[in-house]
Amino acid sequence: MNKLKFAIIGCGRISYKHVEAITNNFEDSVLVATCDVVKEKAEEKAKEYKNKTGLDVAVYIDYKEMIKNEDIDVVTIATESGYHPEIAIYAMEQGKHVIVEKPMALSIKDADLMIETAKKTGVKLAVCHQNRFNKPIQMLRKAIEENRFGKLINGMASIRWNRNMNYYKQAPWRGTWELDGGTLMNQCIHDIDLLQWMMGGEVETVYAQTGNFIRDIEAEDFGAIIIRFKNGSIGIVEGSACVYPKNLEETLSIFGEKGAVVIGGLAVNRIETWRFEDGKDSEEEILKNQEDDPDTVYGYGHTPLFKDVIEAIKNNREPLINGIEGKKGMEIILAAYKSQKTGMPVKLPLHDFSTLDMKEVNLRR
Structure with a gap:
């Protein structure tokens, strides 16, 4: 099979990871076009790719024009979150496979429409929950599948980060209900996805309690969620953008009757606790043989995520994180928002809710 031809739509903060992932999967993929409403940003990513590979990349400011003019197999979307559904649905309707950044959408309706469109058109839809590919996360998942924990009791996703007002001022869409949501939807969704x-x-x-404490934004800068899973276990989420003076940690903790695991590091990439009754492996050895932290909180997961999508296209199977999987963390967060709005626990599945339904809710504390 020939190399898959990729195009990137949205060339802001996270897009360099898309360039990196396409480059690292060079045997199977090539970047043919970049697109951003700010042309200089699209040019910058095109130049980044050329510096890595020596190959020229077409530059666009209109994604529809790009899709019309260029021979593209896969579109990756890294725009503001609120624009993800419209672009993804258009691309899929033109027969393009889609890799979309998290969150896939800001409403249940839009997420369902994206899933439906992928099914109807026969293309692949994948969502960037790249931390699922972290080596310690894969080890933890294997332990879950092998039932090493026995009965699951509780799990916790703790995101103790700092996002100061400069972060929000750099891109005024951040922290808005229309295009983003708050710290739960933007910063915490990766860890919430791993927890579920x-x-x-x-x-x-x-059930959730959230608030806007110190950041001058529409949405929450802190949120706490309690999740009751159908298997009886309980999940707890603590998500903050207010930790002084800088990022403290992002951890995932899982506890069962016969096991306890805590994974931390910069991007849930380092095992801190690994204890099982079965004694199959040594915590000491596992803690000793670990990789260093990645360069940023984005981690190294985009490269294997893109590889998984390439293989899914080649072998006509679903990507590991397809639309159905990508919706799960987002649905929990929308349920948390609905819970904050109503003051009540919210039963899933959630049939229709959007970040826009939070517009009139005063979260200021």
């Missing part, structure tokens, strides 16, 4: 993946993936109820 480990705890069984089927949620019964969600």
Whole structure:
């Protein structure tokens, strides 16, 4: 099979990871076009790719024009979150496979329409929850699948980060209900996705308390969620953009009757605790043989995620994180928002809710 031809739509903060992933999968992929409404940003990513590979890349400011003019197999979307559904659905309707950054959408309706469009058109839809590919996360998932924990009791996703006002001022769409949501939807969704993946993936109820404490944004800068899974286990989420003076940690902790695991590091990439009753492996050895932290909180997961999508296209199978999987973390967060709005626990599945339904809710504390 020939190399798959990629195009990137949205060339802001995260897009260099898309360039990196396409470059690292060079045997199977080539970047043919970049697109951003700010032409200089698209040019910058095209130049980045050329510096790595020596290959020229076409530059566009209109994604529809790009899709019309260029021979493209896969579109990757790294625009503001609120624009993801419209672009993804258009691209899929033109027969393009899609890799979309998290969150895939900001409403249940849009996420369902994206999943439906992928099914209808026969293309692949993948969502960038790249931390699922971290080596320690894969080890933890294997331990879950092998039932090494026994009965699952509880899990915790703790995101203790700092996002100061400069971060929000750099891109005024951040922290808005229309295009982003708050710290739960933007910063915490990766860890929430991992939590639900480990705890069984089927949620019964969600209860949340959130607030806007110190950041001058529409949405929350801190949120706490309690999740009851259908298998009886309980998930707890603590998500903050207010930790002084800088990022402290992002950890995932899973506890069962016969096991306890804590994974931390810069991007949930380092095992801190690994204890099992079965004694199959040594915590001391595992803690000793670990890789260094990645260069940023984005981690190294985009490269294997893109590889998984390439293989899914080649072998006509679903990507590991398809639309159905990509929706799960987002649905928990939307349920948390609905819970904050109503003051009540929210039963899943959630049939229709959007970040826009939070517009009139005063979160200021």
